[in-house]
Amino acid sequence: MTTKPQAIAYWLLPETAAREVFAEKISELARRFETPVFAPHVSVFIAPANSRHPAEILRGLGAVRIELRIHSIRFSEQFTKTLFVQFERSVPLQELGDRIWKASRAPERYVIDPHMSLLYASLPAEKKKALVDEIRFPFREVSFSSICAMRCARPTATVAEVKQWRLLAP
Numbered sequence: 001m002t003t004k005p006q007a008i009a010y011w012l013l014p015e016t017a018a019r020e021v022f023a024e025k026i027s028e029l030a031r032r033f034e035t036p037v038f039a040p041h042v043s044v045f046i047a048p049a050n051s052r053h054p055a056e057i058l059r060g061l062g063a064v065r066i067e068l069r070i071h072s073i074r075f076s077e078q079f080t081k082t083l084f085v086q087f088e089r090s091v092p093l094q095e096l097g098d099r100i101w102k103a104s105r106a107p108e109r110y111v112i113d114p115h116m117s118l119l120y121a122s123l124p125a126e127k128k129k130a131l132v133d134e135i136r137f138p139f140r141e142v143s144f145s146s147i148c149a150m151r152c153a154r155p156t157a158t159v160a161e162v163k164q165w166r167l168l169a170p
Contacts, residue, residue, distance in 0.1 A: 005154050007151075008046070008048070008149050009151075010046075010100050011041035011044065011150060012041060012144045013039065013147065019039075021139075022040035026118055029083070029118055033119065038162060040116055042068070042093075042115065044112060045104070052105055055168070055169040057103045057104055058170075061100070064144070064147050066096065067141055067143055067144075069142075071088045073118075073132045073135045075128035079122070079158070083119040083121075083128055085115060085116040087115060120159065148167060148168075150165050150167055
């Protein structure tokens with residue numbers, strides 16, 4: 001295991017049809033660049049590893065239904081945002097994150113930057129720009145109706161750390 005501090009990441013998962021489209025793109029990019037495959041998700045909250053058990057928190061949330069609109073495809077220098085789908089900000093999404101924050105009893109609020117990563121890799125900016133230009137999705141709105149909790153290094157900054165992610169609560 002990594003020696004970095006661990007955290008609990010709460011992921012909002014897209015509904016089946018969109019999940020399959022995003023998963024296919026993530027898998028295709030992972031094959032092309034020999035990087036790990038991961039589930040399509042939007043991080044809703046990041047809690048300290050010693051916060052309240054995630055299964056309890058998820059049970060307390062009840063049914064989740066969030067609609068997000070795709071703003072653009074982007075890239076950055078940040079490992080976990082190598083290439084990503086940027087969604088428009090959403091009050092219901094932030095409210096969900098705040099509910100998890102309060103339930104987890106974590107000390108810090110998490111302001112959501114709604115995005116879904118498509119690739120975690122070290123690539124030159126020109127290559128990332130070319131990828132942005134080639135990626136298109138057949139929809140602009142994405143429905144999310146499930147959430148899970150994952151154990152991860154904070155911050156996750158390497159392929160090895162991605163491979164260490166573990167599901168804590170579905």
